Amino acid sequence: MTQTTKAVRRETLSLIRSRGGFKPLVIELNTTFIRIRCKGQRHSFTVTYQQLWTLGAKNSAAALQAEREAKRKAKRLERSKR
Secondary structure, three states: OOOOOOOOOEEEEEEEEOOOOOEEEEEEEEEOOOEEEEEEOOOOEEEEEEEEEEEEHHHHHHHHHHHHHHHHHHHHHHHHHH
């Protein structure tokens, strides 16, 4: 796997609504963080890799919890029909 020793900037296929239109996202990968902005704009958001990892873990946990709750509701509904 290639390590990020220097900044790499890429335009994504994801479109974001910005100032009345849709613009692609520009992602800049640095050694310790990611910078995200809309193409043609100067304002950007900076997110560390640790923050991304934590967000991904939280999203995964929430999805598992929702799946468990759906199974519980299905069981309760099945029991009430008997």
